[in-house]
Amino acid sequence: MLWYTTKRLIQGIITVWFIATATFWAMHQVPGDPFVGEKAVSPEVEANLKAKWGLDKPPLEQYWIFLTNMGQGDFGISFAQESRSVNDIILERFPVSAILGILAIVFAGLGGVLYGALTALYRNQWPDVLIILLVIIGISVPSFVFASVGQLLLVIINQIVGFTLLPVAGWGDISHMLVPALVLGLGTMAFLTRLMRSSMLEIVSADFIRTARSKGVPAAQVFSRHQLRNAVLPVITVLGPSVASITTGGFVVENIFGIPGLGQSFVLAVQQSDYGVIMGTTVFYGAFLVLMVIIVDLLYAWIDPRVRLE
Amino acid sequence: MAEASNESVANVIPGSGRQLIRYGVYAVVGFIVMLFLLGQVNQCTGMRSSSIGAVHAGSGTITLNLAQEPPQLDSTKATDQVSGMVLGHVMEGLLRYDADNNLISGVAESWSVTDTEASFTLKQDLLWSNGTPITAHDFVFAWRKAVDPSTASQYAFILFFIENAREITSGDMPVESLGVTAVDDYTLHVKLTEPTPFFLSLTAFPTYFPINQAFYESRDGRYGANAEDLIYNGPFTISQWVHNANVRLEKNQNYWNKEAVHLNVIDFAYILSDANAIINLFESGDIAQAGLNVELVDRALRNRWDIRQHVDGSVFFMEINYREGRLTRNYNLRKALQYVNDPSELVNKVIKLPGNLPGESIFPVWLKGVNGKFREEFPAKPMMTNHDKAREHYALALEELGLDKITLVMLSGDNPSANKQSEYYQSKYAKVLGLELKLDRQIFKQRLQKMTDGDFDLVLAGWGPDYADALTFGDLFTSWNENNRGRYNNPEVDRQIDIAKNSSDPNVRMAAFARVQDILNEDVAILMNYERGSLYVVHDQLKNVARRSVGPDPDYAFAYIVDEES
Numbered sequence: 016m017l018w019y020t021t022k023r024l025i026q027g028i029i030t031v032w033f034i035a036t037a038t039f040w041a042m043h044q045v046p047g048d049p050f051v052g053e054k055a056v057s058p059e060v061e062a063n064l065k066a067k068w069g070l071d072k073p074p075l076e077q078y079w080i081f082l083t084n085m086g087q088g089d090f091g092i093s094f095a096q097e098s099r100s101v102n103d104i105i106l107e108r109f110p111v112s113a114i115l116g117i118l119a120i121v122f123a124g125l126g127g128v129l130y131g132a133l134t135a136l137y138r139n140q141w142p143d144v145l146i147i148l149l150v151i152i153g154i155s156v157p158s159f160v161f162a163s164v165g166q167l168l169l170v171i172i173n174q175i176v177g178f179t180l181l182p183v184a185g186w187g188d189i190s191h192m193l194v195p196a197l198v199l200g201l202g203t204m205a206f207l208t209r210l211m212r213s214s215m216l217e218i219v220s221a222d223f224i225r226t227a228r229s230k231g232v233p234a235a236q237v238f239s240r241h242q243l244r245n246a247v248l249p250v251i252t253v254l255g256p257s258v259a260s261i262t263t264g265g266f267v268v269e270n271i272f273g274i275p276g277l278g279q280s281f282v283l284a285v286q287q288s289d290y291g292v293i294m295g296t297t298v299f300y301g302a303f304l305v306l307m308v309i310i311v312d313l314l315y316a317w318i319d320p321r322v323r324l325e
Numbered sequence: 326m327a328e329a330s331n332e333s334v335a336n337v338i339p340g341s342g343r344q345l346i347r348y349g350v351y352a353v354v355g356f357i358v359m360l361f362l363l364g365q366v367n368q369c370t371g372m373r374s375s376s377i378g379a380v381h382a383g384s385g386t387i388t389l390n391l392a393q394e395p396p397q398l399d400s401t402k403a404t405d406q407v408s409g410m411v412l413g414h415v416m417e418g419l420l421r422y423d424a425d426n427n428l429i430s431g432v433a434e435s436w437s438v439t440d441t442e443a444s445f446t447l448k449q450d451l452l453w454s455n456g457t458p459i460t461a462h463d464f465v466f467a468w469r470k471a472v473d474p475s476t477a478s479q480y481a482f483i484l485f486f487i488e489n490a491r492e493i494t495s496g497d498m499p500v501e502s503l504g505v506t507a508v509d510d511y512t513l514h515v516k517l518t519e520p521t522p523f524f525l526s527l528t529a530f531p532t533y534f535p536i537n538q539a540f541y542e543s544r545d546g547r548y549g550a551n552a553e554d555l556i557y558n559g560p561f562t563i564s565q566w567v568h569n570a571n572v573r574l575e576k577n578q579n580y581w582n583k584e585a586v587h588l589n590v591i592d593f594a595y596i597l598s599d600a601n602a603i604i605n606l607f608e609s610g611d612i613a614q615a616g617l618n619v620e621l622v623d624r625a626l627r628n629r630w631d632i633r634q635h636v637d638g639s640v641f642f643m644e645i646n647y648r649e650g651r652l653t654r655n656y657n658l659r660k661a662l663q664y665v666n667d668p669s670e671l672v673n674k675v676i677k678l679p680g681n682l683p684g685e686s687i688f689p690v691w692l693k694g695v696n697g698k699f700r701e702e703f704p705a706k707p708m709m710t711n712h713d714k715a716r717e718h719y720a721l722a723l724e725e726l727g728l729d730k731i732t733l734v735m736l737s738g739d740n741p742s743a744n745k746q747s748e749y750y751q752s753k754y755a756k757v758l759g760l761e762l763k764l765d766r767q768i769f770k771q772r773l774q775k776m777t778d779g780d781f782d783l784v785l786a787g788w789g790p791d792y793a794d795a796l797t798f799g800d801l802f803t804s805w806n807e808n809n810r811g812r813y814n815n816p817e818v819d820r821q822i823d824i825a826k827n828s829s830d831p832n833v834r835m836a837a838f839a840r841v842q843d844i845l846n847e848d849v850a851i852l853m854n855y856e857r858g859s860l861y862v863v864h865d866q867l868k869n870v871a872r873r874s875v876g877p878d879p880d881y882a883f884a885y886i887v888d889e890e891s
Binding site for chain 1: 338339340341342343344345348349352355356359360361363364366390394396397399402404474475477478479480481482494495496546547548549550554567568569570594595596597598599601602605606608609611767768769770771773774775777778789791806807808810
């Protein structure tokens with residue numbers, strides 16, 4: 016187990032290095048640099064800027080400097096928001112994305128498992144048909160539509176009740192989080208519902224269920240210990256990467272609800288050619304995703320003793 | 326999906342429904358507990374946007390949205406509109422603009438400007454927000470900082486009217502040689518490189534704002550990074566700045582003219598760029614001002630909001646590549662494109678947002694001329710759309726170039742409005758001339774880089790003014806201007822701009838600009854598109870908000886709240 020963990024971590028580090036390298040070179044291939052602006056700068060000012068930021072050095076040397084700094088956990092300063100370090104930006108904005116992401120994933124996970132189990136129990140009856148219909152909508156409609164519609168509904172609801180029941184946008188307390196988290200988690204919840212449903216149906220006819228029941232194990236116990244526990248495994252497998260994709264994929268929702276999360280800077284940095292923030296956020300998210308996958312693999316072994324990590 | 330195909334109902338374990346309900350209840354309870362816990366954790370991140378509504382007469386508070394986080398509040402380096410707007414509220418130059426867009430006294434009490442120099446007498450006893458006196462040295466320090474090569478300010482060029490500024494920025498002269506001196510604490514003396522009749526309006530521009538040297542140096546390179554890394558001399562101070570979440574301005578108690586400032590708090594409680602989300606906030610009474618786009622106009626009309634119009638000062642045009650080897654160097658081809666061009670159609674049928682004006686000249690309608698408006702004194706030649714003439718010129722162009730068919734590349738931005746425009750031109754040129762237009766859509770920076778590299782035949786471009794004088798548009802197509810991305814080169818344009826730059830006589834200057842206006846049209850240097858306008862809505866109770874084409878916009882410094890009309 017320890018050896019396995021170490022091995023996976025080393026693999027993870029190599030993956031992150033690869034992500035960093037690929038991003039670094041791809042980024043420098045894109046036309047334009049952080050100093051391209053609406054107003055052309057004179058050659059002198061451009062030379063001053065490049066010298067100041069070390070962009071006048073040969074690419075290989077820049078890459079080496081970047082790697083050395085990254086090794087020490089330093090991503091330098093933002094080009095677009097000078098005088099602010101990339102680490103500060105990540106530290107400040109990631110918790111917001113993380114809170115929103117956790118809430119969304121909890122919502123998606125709980126909802127997915129419950130609705131999935133429900134549809135499996137009432138297969139081909141009205142709850143199943145209704146939920147599967149909603150699932151199709153949830154999977155096919157993109158989150159910006161849900162976000163916009165959700166926000167518009169809030170405006171209407173607030174107008175009807177005559178006071179601010181839930182704020183339309185902004186960030187602060189629970190009331191600000193609820194709707195964005197629901198919107199953010201909706202797609203994943205729909206996907207998990209479908210996964211849970213098929214997994215439940217597959218297991219209910221498995222041999223060990225029949226054995227358990229014929230042994231006389233109480234029905235409730237068979238359901239929770241044997242069926243549910245086994246059926247939830249595939250859900251957990253996809254949950255890990257979903258955590259990463261939900262916390263990163265929040266750009267649209269963050270944008271519409273004015274939430275100061277990291278997803279926003281992730282996308283804006285690319286548009287602004289903000290080299291420091293592009294590298295910082297990409298490597299950070301890359302590492303985060305890799306870590307999540309490793310954690311899920313370890314968790315898997317813990318939940319399902321049949322899985323041996325060798 | 327591999328579903329068990331056994332008879333399903335029989336396979337349901339009895340009692341599992343009740344068990345599931347129990348789990349469901351656990352889940353809901355767990356979720357609520359989680360919500361509260363996360364709410365508590367979030368308190369620690371300090372990210373809060375609490376609001377007391379759009380306007381609050383009792384406390385003199387207005388709540389607004391900011392389009393983006395201000396990227397740079399070090400006035401020597403700020404380049405963007407949002408930073409400029411915030412700085413305009415919390416800092417003050419020698420002069421400033423009032424609510425009617427007249428230049429009025431700021432830090433300077435009196436001034437005089439000649440062709441070669443300017444001098445300013447500062448008000449005495451003015452204080453920074455930390456209690457330090459404001460002196461002429463603060464201006465000398467800031468201006469030197471802005472042209473210093475190590476600052477590498479992208480707006481250094483706006484100080485190039487001051488002696489030696491250009492040479493200092495290119496590293497050829499020491500920073501101390503800048504032509505600005507503090508004769509004493511309250512007298513500032515400036516040497517100019519050329520007659521600059523609009524120099525006073527420059528002193529209201531953020532790059533010209535003062536910076537206190539002692540404070541700047543005490544921040545150790547972090548000047549402007551946070552609210553506490555700045556001191557203020559404008560009508561407001563930044564009392565709270567949570568990055569990417571909110572910026573809160575409070576009335577500056579040390580401001581010399583605080584009687585004229587009526588608002589106590591300007592709370593930029595939201596940082597949002599999504600137009601729909603912003604209008605949702607406006608409709609729900611959370612913010613006091615919001616912009617409208619084409620899709621939102623109907624909603625504003627339905628709600629019977631008071632829609633207002635603002636000309637932001639920018640001019641949009643199609644720039645043509647004149648570099649060696651480009652087909653667009655051919656005069657007849659350009660002339661053909663010009664005869665197809667129909668700015669009214671573009672504005673009315675393609676852009677469709679009221680408030681935009683069809684473009685007729687590189688000099689927009691709001692510019693001052695000799696006595697009145699430049700465009701009234703020197704009207705632009707009317708645009709003549711004529712498809713027959715266009716085809717004639719196109720035939721000539723084909724003959725001269727020895728081609729059967731011409732294909733051009735049009736570079737444009739990659740957003741819905743730019744796409745609509747480029748597709749309009751694509752179909753128009755194909756229909757009228759049989760010319761094929763290839764569209765090269767690029768996001769902001771990439772488009773600008775390709776423009777700079779000359780990697781285009783035609784490009785949808787625009788220009789916003791840096792100061793309130795025709796020169797900011799007039800010198801755009803001189804051979805020495807780096808913003809002349811098509812590298813248009815005409816000795817006569819250069820000569821006329823030289824004449825304008827070496828005179829302070831408005832008659833001479835405006836005549837030169839008028840000549841440039843004619844040449845650009847005759848020679849088809851560019852094809853005019855439109856002058857940008859915008860629509861916006863403001864809360865009924867908020868009055869005296871200044872909008873302007875040059876300078877901090879919008880300006881709430883002298884705004885006030887009226888009581889609700891019953």
